[in-house]
Amino acid sequence: MDRSYLAKRLLHALIIAWGVMTASFFLMRIGPHSPADKYLATLGAGHNVSQVTAAIESRYGVDRPLYEQYFNYINSLLHGDWGWSFSTSMPVSDLIKIHWAYSFQLIFLSSILAIILGISLGIFTAARKNTKADHIATFFSFAGISIPNFWLGMMLILIFSVKLGWFKTYYDTGLPMFSLSNLYALILPVITLATGMVAGYGRFVRSSMLENMNKDFVRTARAKGLPESVVLRKHVFRNALLPVVTIIMLDMSGIIFGGAYITEFIFGIPGLGWMSLKAVFSDDYSVVMAVTLIGAFVTLFFNLVADIAYTYLDPRIRYE
């Protein structure tokens, strides 16, 4: 992997990020909403609605022409300023600093769990292809993929929190981040988020393994007289890993902005997902923009990592 390639990839990423930024910027501004809405509701007699609206819109700078706002936004972004969140009265960067950790711990734990369990499940089922164990595991994988995670979360709460009382019905931010009790509190959310991932990775690893098992080089390896375990571990798994790494990387952003969102919503975890959801509902442009951009960067970052990982794992690309 040469430098110029990396540079080009970064440029590419920047262009995409710019596209995402621009699209979301204008998408949010063409909508009929305004940050002044919430004030309108409380206006009493004698108030001049349009005057107050104008005053509030000017307070937040949304009364300027769109292009001006756009360039201002880019300008402040370039200066490292993510803007002011008017729904929470704090700088967006502070907001993110406080809340990202809640998302991160959830996503990190779920991913680790999903990667370990998913890959094990995949190898297990592939090695026992078409046995009863495989069929059962396959069925559960399908179930795992198909179960809506918001419903799963609710059912976990219903059973384990409401009926059995083993867990709190909400995530308690009061717990110290690095403590067993915090880990315990994250059990249900992690299960909620990880179930689909485990099942998905399991299926994917299985099919990737099976695909590689049919390869000629596996037959060659067997013909060499290698023990089956070595054949599976070395020749099949290492090759099967290639697409798995890519999928996991590409999946990451989807998880963060799909499953994690909903999971945070159900368990009341004040992570970035929940933050941005609330921000959408309060027309807090700068927060939504920031989260969108972070999302885009995360996606692009993981794409890049996937590429680099691929290059690292696959000599055909490494030595191009």
Place this chain on the structure above:
Amino acid sequence: MKLAAYYLERLKGNKTAIIGLAFIIFLVLTALIGPFFTVSPTQVNFSEKNLPPIGFSSEQSEYSAKVGGLVMTNMHGTWKHPLGTDGMGRDLLSQLISGARVSLLVGLLATGLAIVIGAIIGVSSAYFGGIADSILMRFTDIMITFPFLLLLILIVYMFGSSLALIILSIGLTGWTGTARLVRSETLSLRTRDFVIASKALGASDLRIIFYHLLPNTISSIIVLATLSIPGAILAEAALSFIGLGDPQVASWGNILNAGQNDLQAAWWIAVEPGIMLFFTVISFNFLGEGLRDAFDPKGDYN
């Protein structure tokens, strides 16, 4: 068509796919004719609220004029409302049937829209190449990079939660997979001998696209569509679940959202639509995987 029959024959061997298909057919039929046999899903009856499903019972507080205050009554499921009722005494069975309509409508229309957009973009990108390809693919990249759910939430919040808008926005954001698939398939088909043969015969671009390229991507598109339908259904349910659903319709997501606050008093409101969602999604997944196998030329064995 004989070819269809051939694939159907292959599909028949796949038990899970057939189960999935059967459930989907059942669901479609229920959605179509169910409303003729059940009460209206909006018919409220406060004296029958929070009735549990048949075979269950639950304690409910009720206002008693006699006592002049609350009394606890033990409710039992009745055949009138086999799946119970919600907090307004609306029949859950008929709500679920109405939800099936919504989900199927969303799944089919949104996926259809996404497929059409994706196919057009994918084919044009691959066939015309050059600048058109670059622009379209960059655009696709941007769409893919957009945090999908956030985008969806944003659009629906911005422009109002009507079913039509929800379908439209799921369709408008969900085409990227199809575009990439169709593009890559077209790129590889384009160099296949039968396309070259057609060119050698002097066939026009349009003829090649419509008679050779698109028909040959159809099987992948069908598989992708089948596997995307649950995605669309879940997207609508997720939107409804977080409160952005169309309040005018009883979609499963809406029922779930309402049930979320009643988990303690009436668990079935949240459980039932979830089960329906689960079965629907798993059925489409089963069917999709089955179709994939059926269309897969390697699938002759096993």
Place this chain on the structure above:
Amino acid sequence: MAKIIEIENLRKYYPVTRGFLSKKRGDVKAVDGVSFFIQEGETLGLAGESGCGKSTLGRTILKLEEPDSGNILWRGRDITKSRKNQLKEFRKDCQIIFQDPKSSLDPRMTVGNSIEEALIIHDIGAREERTRMVGELLLKVGLTLDYMPRYPHELSGGQQQRIGIARALAVNPGLIVADEPVSALDVSVQAQILNLLMELKTQLKLSYLFIAHNLWVIRYISDRVAIMYLGKIVELADKDELFENPLHPYTVALLSSLPGSRNRKVLRGEVPSPMNPPDGCRFHTRCEKKLDRCVSIEPEMKEVGKGHFVMCHLY
């Protein structure tokens, strides 16, 4: 006899690009200055190693790829610069059949439709008439009418190849480029197809550009033979002349590597990459008789005997 097609100094390069900005890294010189002609009713065999540009040459003379330079004269008409819509006549006259019989047929079309497509594109006949013609074509390639409603996957490779031939014949062509039409087939079926092609040739006065790996197939079917190496034709002669009296060291080596041939001269070394072919004579890296100038000076095509051309400094 009239030349049905003549090409002069034809070139086709494929740019090799990489990365997101598609930076050009060089060209694959798939066809790099090739001239020859084919007469009516003649079969020109074309042999050479994998990747030397045979298929590209075949496709380029049919204008399925735009040539980068050189001329294509079709029955005396220069069609190099013609646009798609001006090529209708040419398209009717020059057809192609392929190596892989399976992929040369649209898997979603019935055999009948595949053949009929040729007629539809060229507006030949009304519906019933077309059906009749398709039937005739099927019979001509040794199949029966039952095949019309079948799909390609229901046929064997040999049968598929017959359909491919029928489709090419549908427009009554004068020239058929046959790109390894039998290499994918079993020996017994190969023989059937070869005989069919021979029969059709005499029956319909066809010309072939016949591309093959297999030298016995070339020898069997061709009138003249061209040997290609790395984008260039290095030797061209009448069939018997070439096989009895090969001149170019590459031809000699190629013929000697035929199984069962007496004095084996196994070529050492690898085929160089067509992206940066060696300077001078392209074969010099593997040639046993290499001279000093072979390394730097590219030899010209010379006529060394009647109709025997060779591109080598030795002659």
Place this chain on the structure above:
Amino acid sequence: MTSEIILSIENLKTYFFTKKGIVRAVDNISFDIRKGEILCIVGESGSGKTVTALSILRLVESPGKIIEGKIILDEDNLLELSPHKMQDVRGNKIAMVFQDPHSALNPIFTIGDQVSEAISAHKSCNKEDASSQATQLLELVGIPLAKERYHDYPHQFSGGMKQRVVIAMALACHPRVLIADEPATALDLTVQAQILDLFLELRARFEMSIIYITHDLGVVSEIADSIVVMYAGRIMEKGGSRDVLGNPVHPYTKGLMGCLPSEKGIIIPIPGTIPGLINPPAGCIFHPRCVNALDICRMERPPMTKITDEHYVSCFLGGVNG
């Protein structure tokens, strides 16, 4: 040639149990191979050559299954060995080279790694030993600068070189029998010739027995000591190379030879195509394409008839029509 029999296949049946039915890929075949001999299995595509080879190594995968038969090596029936023991046979006593060198090598490991792996699978030796032996092997099969190329990856090699690497892996433990499944078909003519030469050289050097699978009669005539002609999972004719090629008895063998241009430049194709193996024709499996077919051919499976000591044919017309 009367050297000792090294490997003997008896009544081997390998079937594939597919959804559509049972594919009788190898249906009751027997043949022997002697020490230092090159035995060619010829036959058209789908005639069961590869399955035969895989059956010998017990590498047939589901839905395929070896139904019955014996494969005797050193008085052991390979089909009765424990999986663990069988592992020791593979690569060690019997090695195999596959058709497509491009896919036979694992793309993500180095050439050297894959060759030395074949050594250390059977010999307990340390890493350096294995790698120096591997380098020697690579030199042996004609890889120039073997030491330097040891750490290269397969994609950096050309097809011919890859096939040499695969052969080097097969030679790793000096097997007694080397099965080569169309090792040259995927390669260019000039490279094909190189590989053939290599095989002849190896045989001369190590006194190996080689089962060489091909459908090219030209190749057969060049290298075979004895020949097995397969058609649709069954052996039609087998015997010494000179007998079979010089005096073909079975109509199929004759047909195959007719497909090659004769001195006069004429080819006579065999009509029809190879039958499906799920519902094969009754009787002689070749009868639908046989110009000489008798009524009995449609009903009964012809037995293996001896023509000379070394030459057998499975045809009711055995010898009669020759």
Place this chain on the structure above:
Amino acid sequence: LERDSGNKTKDLTAGKLGGTFIEGASGADAETLNWILAADATSLGYISLAFDGLIAYDNKFNIVNRWLKNDIKTSDDGLSYTVTIRDDLEWSDGKPVTSDDFVYTMKNLMFADWMAYTYAGDWTEEVDGKSVFVEPVVENETTFTIKRKTVDPEFLYTVTDLMIYPKHIVSKYEGDVKAFTQAPELNNLSYTGNLGPYRYKEWIRNDKIVMERNPDYYLGKENGEPYFENYEVKIFGTSTARHAAMEAGDITNTGIDPEQVMKFKAIPSIKVFTVPTTGYRVLQYNMRDNGWEGLKDRKVRQAISMSISKEKIIQDILLGFGEPAFSFIPNVSPWYSEEGLSKIGVGALYDKTRAKELMKEAGYGIEKNGAIQVIDKKGDKIKLKFFTITGSKVHESMAYLIQKELGDIGIEVDIKFVPWETMLRKYYMNKVPGSDQPARNNNGPRAVSEEPWDLMYAGQSTDVLQPSGTEIFFVTDGGLNTSGYSNPEVDALFKKVHSKEALDVTARKKIYAQLSKIISEDQPLDFLAYPTANIAFKSNIRGIDPGISMNYNYQEWYFG
């Protein structure tokens, strides 16, 4: 064995001190702690933890002074209000809170153009047809006077709501709204000194705010209040989570849904108080030109109200936690009077036959087979468009109940649920068609909303002490008179409330009684119910005085 009384207090304090009080909340989090920018009640609620304000009301609406030293003095002519604050109030930096801070806050912030204070209108009066601000004047360190040119007896309540910023801190942001908005010390209340029982500690948005005990609290000097170490407000996404947290004892107090009351009452470690609220539920009738024409007729409105049973609403939807409403003044208000109220919707006035007759009288019904069939003037079935906001179970239930009730008299109701913003833009805001008026909540009698509507269900709340605030709904040019109601008599009476005549409390009460009567007869909207709330506490909390404003003495609560 006599004890020193000072010591006694200390001992008592020591026993009470400690613990964290956690209030379980639902809904949206506060937007800002910078009070002047706040548009939501949650924000003001958080701020008040650190910031007492001039006074508090107890459950009987008696004034309890907080920052005030003496009661506010209203001059006899009703034109000036004199406020005297305590002299022991301090900002965090030790500087005393002075009347100058108050006057500065009013003049330079609340009344300043650059700030665009949302409630600035409350501080204006109409003088010579122009709207001008009242005039605050510093009298001395701790006393200031607010002067008016016109009499408004209810202005007193506006004054009691007064809040402040420290002049010496805020003045550096003056004129720069962006800097003011983003000023860290204003956003984290670091200036509040001894002004409230708690001090800002931590705020995790959309999750919780934690305030810590303010040891310097000016009221605590004598008794050591407040007693809780921390006061926390925890936000829950679902009521399931909130109820479960209460049940498990993870939180100290929260509101309880009616369905859950029985269950919670049975838990010994929890006590549930049922208290009145200031809110009420209404069904609005659109009397504008894009509503059904019949609604302009009082008889029709009465008929509709008459067919909706308030008792049913209370029993079926509120499970008995509520009382029927007939007036815009909640029954807990000191201004409430039953006299002359038409009690439509209960007892004899819940009468569908009467309703039909009334419809017929108004011309919307014909006699058929001895029964009255309600139809519109063209002879078609009457179909009314009903709107309410999405996402509330109570709203939904109300919608269906009303639909059912009106269905009984032959009026078809078509229910639509729309989000709040849509409601606001498309159904509330109106303008005269074809004009280039900016849309407002009331653009005059000829104005119409973008989308037509007939009925709208909403929750409203009235300032129980100052019901005239509600005039914006009822007077012809009222700022929130979205349904186009106009009755000169009502306009005049509301004017009277703000006149000298009403300075006399009994006179004012009479005016209110008259207003209630007229409005209840007119039925510009159907007052449905005054709901009551159920609030659960851990039973070991001491010091609670349950009632409508039970929080008034929360700084005295402690864990027993």
